[in-house]
Amino acid sequence: MKIELREIHKRFGAVHANAGINLSVGTGTILGILGENGAGKSTLMKILSGYFHPDSGGILLDGAAVRLRTPADALRHGVGMLHQDPLDFPPMRVLDNFLLGREHQFWQRRSAARADFDALCSEFEFRLDPDGFMFDLTVGERQQLEIARLLWLGARVLILDEPTTGISANQKVKLFATLRKLAAQNKTVIFVSHKLEDVEGLCGRVAVLRRGALVGEAQPPYTTAGLVQMMFGQALAVGVRPAAPLGAPQLELRGAEFAGEHIVLRNVDLTVAAGEVVGLAGLEGSGQQQLLKGVAGLVALGKGSLKIGGRDLSQASYKEFLAAGTAFMAADRLEEGMIAGLTIEEHMVLARRGKQPAIVDWAVARTAAQAGIAEFNIKGAPASVVEGLSGGNQQRALLALLPPALKLLAMEHPTRGLDVESAIYIWSKLLMRRAEGTAILFATADLEELLRYSDRVLVFFAGEIMAVLRAADATVEQLGALIGGKQK
Template identity: 45%
Template sequence: MRITVEHLTKRFGSVLANNRLTISFAAGQIHGVLGENGAGKSTLMKLLSGYMQPDEGQILFDGVPSRLCGPADALKAGVGMVHQEPLDVPAFSVLENLLCAAPRGVFSSRRAAQTALLELAERLGFAVDPAARLDQLTIGQRQQIEIMRLLLCGAQVLILDEPTTGITAAQTRALFAALRQIAAEGRTILFVSHKLEEVAELCDTVTVLRNGEVVPPGQLPMPQPQEYLLALMFGDAGASSAVYRPLPAITAPPVWELRQVTVRSGSLQIHDLNHTFAAGRIIGLAGLDGSGQQVLLRLLAGQITPERGQVLVNGRDLTGAGSLAFRQAGIEYLPADRLHDGMIGAFSLTDHFALLQRNGMIVDRRSAEELARQAIADYQIKATPITPIAALSGGNQQRAMLALVPPNARGILAEQPTRGLDVASARAIWGRLQARRDAGCCVVFASPDLDEIMEYSDEVIVCFAGRIGPPMPRALLSSGRLAELIGGVGFEALVEAV
């Protein structure tokens, strides 16, 4: 199905997210959509999938103008979107999510739905348990389930917003193979990504957005030089590179100490954790999905109570004290799912600061707005103090969430801190996290991106099948060695050597 947009415009207050866009996406092809955070990519995709309505212009499917009043209208027209933040019911199982989202008549029975789900999962190379609850799955697994749900509900146009974020290299290869087959069958695929290597490998054409406009007008056939695409996306901003800064000597006491800790989350149990997390360090957690990284982060945030052992924060035993006590001790958790777990989408940055700054029942709105203005300036957030968080791009949401971390935080736990961010935004976030480290904070982060682990970690901890390895200085690791350990090669010897 061919998609055409003509003079499509969308405003959020004074912010012009899409400015008279005119683009056409041919059927039977994979189209890349590039642009820095805030360039208008997500807004355009939400307009095409019915989650938003344009202020001006029109959308045509196979030359016929269409008015989409919601996602159900879009899916009925054959358009489905996989968002950066999964849209599902966490308390439901995989199969229940499929059944409650499917239009009436798509599946003749529960058994038919399960059979179709398993057949598609095998085709895409995804491992799926129809009975598994969504809240027990990783972000990457939930994104995969959304892809399958849309295809099973008849999507002829598949919009994917950063679909490879949080999934393994093997899953990415399987997904790409499936997308090529889907396009060959005549469907249209819009692939939004910040990973230029993926766009070069997968896409037939590319459209670049900057400041809500297409630059240059029209589509570009692939391949294109990476330097040219970066120049279109960022101008001169894409040319800089991150610089690793030497670490100061450690003089402060450790932020966390784990003593003989055993912890369980769902079916995953981690035994006998004895780890120390030093102040003034960035510690990367590397491993395949579900290997224990998220469990460790939630343990360090006080969100999980260990079955035995002690968790010390700044020398105090806070075992089982709960996340509020951990926050009062200076521990902040930045989840991967920004809108579901990190912030309130309908609230503005001013609202969030008001909640954090309140004194009992008293809220100082003027002070909160001033803090929001300062955060917008300091973190270069493309928003106003009263813009709802849900209206921001992924990169601006991440900057806003980091801006809410108190300046005296002792420990920051970040789950995929640059998930869905473009190159410039990711570097900006890491510049802020490195500044926190240099001020004496301990930053512990998990990422599926080995390049990110290698570039920004001072120490690396490998998680494998529910086992947590010892901290290793990044300077002693190579990318190849880290990949081997994540796959279990040499992991046993590493643990036994401690």
């Protein structure tokens, strides 16, 4: 099926996620969509699959304008989407999941469905037991089931969002073979990824998104450098930052292992000195979060040892980490950082470390909140609820909550969603912390931010630290290629 997207616009508040995207995809092709986190890929695909409605713009399928109201509606038009996390029902059987979404059939004809299921599995060489349970399936097998299900429901366009995350190399080979076969059957495949290697190996054409806009297209043979440049933009001159003297080691990891939900970060050896800034580069979900939460005591150390300021905290509780002088700042400010419905002064009271009187002295709390508001230039009052603050002000408030004289500060995306001015302000405060001897670890998708503020950059790929670079020697191109999984 031929797809045409015309002038698609989508805003989320102040963020222009899709800014006038025009794209057409022919029948029987595999189109790769490349872009870094937040470039607008998922939004565009969700519009095409009926999850989101565009603010303006149109969708044409085989030349006819359509309005896709819901995912089911999109599927009726032949557009099916495989999500990054397959949306299935773990306690149910494989065949039941397969049957889900079949419309207008109160009595499911299971025997017929089973026959169809078996036929699809043998056609694509999927080895799936229809009577097995979902929770026994690997991510790759869940994808196979989802592909079979969407095809059975009549999908002629298949959108895959980051399908190679979390599946084995063998499964990837099989997935690619399946997708090529589908293209040969005149189905249209859209393959969303930020892994250069996968896109280069599979796709007959590549469209690159950056900051909500389609910045370019490419056809084989691809040049990695060309794709990277399109993804990340022109390399800007990186400002020189004053070198700070490094102190004693504040963080020492030896053979450390941190397990996350989807990914296990193994065998990390890392020493970070007082006053050192270490940037973590990589696609979201490559293990940066495990490291940041691990060194802050929020994810338990599986193996190895961990020292903060020379003290062994391998088996310590989060409380002991806090007492030792660590802090974690989450990317999701209202999910993990602050509590919606509570005010700035209430946060001040909650975040204070050490012994506190049982009865809150609100006058003291108010004074402390006012001091924080003044020092960090927060646009809000002590009694403002935090969800009413803008993103930048929430981030400032989080900084104001940090205790003085930290040994280690671990941050996810310290400036995500902030305007340039706020970002510069946040970093000026962080660099003051650095000057006081705090070791800072931060993850970001912004390569320039990484190079500008880090002493060292660790590049994560699929749960491993692929490279350690001195920020002064690295370039945006080099980082971009490493993030995409290209070993130099």
